Amino acid sequence: MACCSQVPASERTAYSRFKSSIKRKLAARARVASSPIVTRWQQLHARRGAEALCRACCVTDLCATGVPQPTRTPGKAPVIPLVPKKLSMKTVVTLLNNHAAAGLEGRNNRRDEMEKKQKCQEKLLLFQEVGYSIAESGDMKVCENINCVWKGCREETQNEFRAVTVMKPSIPLVPEVRFHITGLRNDYYLNILDWSPENLIAIAVGPAAHIWNGGTLQAFESIDLNSSSKYISSLAWIEEGTCLAIGTSDGEVQLWDIETKKRLRNMFGHLSVVGALSWNHYILSSGSRLGSIHHHDVRVPQHHVGTFCQNKQSICSLKWSLTNQLLASGSSDGILNIxxxxxxxxxxxxxxxxxxxxxxxxxVNWCPWQSKVLATGGGMKDGILRVWDINCEKIIQSAATDSQICSLLWLPKTTELMTGQGLPGNQMKIWKYPMLIRSSELYGHKGRVLHIALSPHQSRLFSVAADGIACLWKCHESGENKHSSKAFSNGYLSSFL
Incomplete structure (x- = not known):
């Protein structure tokens, strides 16, 4: 007290005034998160950082980091409740150059830009997980099989980067050979193209079936019904040997030995067009327009050994599974039976x-490497490609093709599916399995692609469209004749024109 008496009265401060001043100062400052004891300079530093952050990124009542906008009162400092700063995830999918990165860093707290970036990165990472590759190009990395465009900066800046599609299709976009077949029937419900395990191609044109060697593409043989009143409506090669089964428009099923150039037998029983055939070793199954499926044992005189009666609608597809345990049949009324x-x-x-x-x-086609997986394509009112698990009757995956699916086959070497489409594109689409992501499209036809067949070496593809255009596509390098295209154009092509 003796010391206090020496201080002038004008400079003395009452204890109550000093206490209230301390309370006001403490009330105007916020606590620092995760720090029970802090100094005044720590509080001021944290408050200034939060104010700068909110001024930079606040667009509504909440800023992009979740910090409320400061409440300002005249004459008082704003009260800012601080929260821990969230860590942002970085991706290696797309890399920017230094200038673009600097421009992006100053604006990375904007909510709309962060959402675009997050969506794009999620999509890119999804495709990367299912086997798509990332290739570097210049100052950025380019995703090879995805259409994706997003901006990392504001509209007025030039710092824009893209993830672009760089297609590397398993089949070239231009056919190896393209020609016209005169007299081809434009009938969706027929199956008149097949490529045998012995590398023989057969295609029906009216009452005749033309056959040529799939390696050299030279004419091999022709089969003619010698009739002006009926035509070949389906054909299928036996799995072992050179026997060709033919279904006709008057309900007859014929067997031909191509090597001896002889008709082996005629098999009757159907009363209408035989539109689909499928082999199970020496059992030949045939489906007619009246909805019945007959089984023929071609080794015995009494060939008709059984009948399935699906319904009164046309059977337009028949496929035995690769293990020959199940038969899939499709009809014109949209029924798939197993x-x-x-x-x-x-x-x-x-x-x-x-x-x-x-x-x-x-x-309709069974998966070559999964015995209980079946792919089906919908007609004009459907247009959906579906892959089924037959055991549980569930769809593994599906994709909208936006047009009639006329034909379908698997590409085992690339684990892909190919569909032959109708209007408006009349193209062939290739789909990555199992995601059913469209990887490429092949244009070479002016009509719907009714029939497609794959060579036994999976090196060439043959497609036939409704306008009579046929295309030969090269899929992979193989031991087949490298001069087959020239031999084909100089040889058998002239007989079709």
Missing amino acids: WPNDPGVKLQSYPLKTIPHPSAVKA
Whole structure:
């Protein structure tokens, strides 16, 4: 107290005034998160950093980092509740040059830009996980199989970067050979193209079937019904040997030995057009426009050993599975049936599975490496490519093709699916399996692509469209004749024109 008496009265401060001043100062300053004891300079530093952050990125009541906008009162400092700063995830999918990176860093707290970036990165990473590659190009990395465009800076800046599509299709976009077949029938429900395990190609043109060597593409043989009133509506090669089965428009099924150039037998039983054929070793299954499926054992005189009766609608597709345990049949009324391997059944038999579709099921094919997986293509009112797990009747994946699916096959070397499409594009689309991501499109036809076939070496593809245009596509290098295109154009091509 003696010391206090020496201080002038004008400079003395009452204890109550000193206490209230301290309370006001403390109330005007916020606490620092995760720090129970802090100094005044720490509080001021944290407050200035939060104010600068909010001035830079606040667009509404909340800024991009989740910090509320400061509440300002005249004469008082703003009260800013601080929160820990969130760490942002970085990606290696796209790299910017130094100038672009500097421009992006100053604006990376804008909500709309961060959302665009996050969506793009998620999409790129998704494709990368299913096997798509990333290739470097200049100052950025380019995703090779995805269409994706997003901006990392504001509209008025030039710092824009893209992830662009760089297609590397398994099949060239231009056919190796393109020619015209005179007299080809424009009928969606026929199956008149097949490529045999012995590398023989057969295609039906009216009452005749033309056959040539798939390696040299030289004319091999022609089969003619010698009739002006009927035509070949389906054909299928036996799995072993050179026997060709032919279905006709009057319900007859014929067997031809191509090597001896002789007709082996005629098999009757159908009363209408035989639009689909499929082999199960020496059992030949045939489907007609009246909805019945007959099984023929070609080794015995009494060939007709069983019948499946699907319905009264046309059978437009038949496919035995690769293990020959299941038969898939599609009809014009949109019914897909799965039948057991029991050729001796009678009319009252029922399918194991019945799967309805919105329209005709003509494009049907079993997966070569998964025995219980089946792909189907919908008709004009549907246009959906579906891959089924037949065991549980569930769709593994599906994709909208936006047009009629006329034909379908698997590409085992690249684990892809190919579909032959109708209007408006009349193209062939290639889909990555199992995601069913469209990887490329092949244009070479002016009509719907009714039939496609793959060579036994999976090195060439043959496609035929409704306008009579046929295309030969080269898929992979193989041991087949490298001069086959020249031999084909100089040889058998003239007989079609």
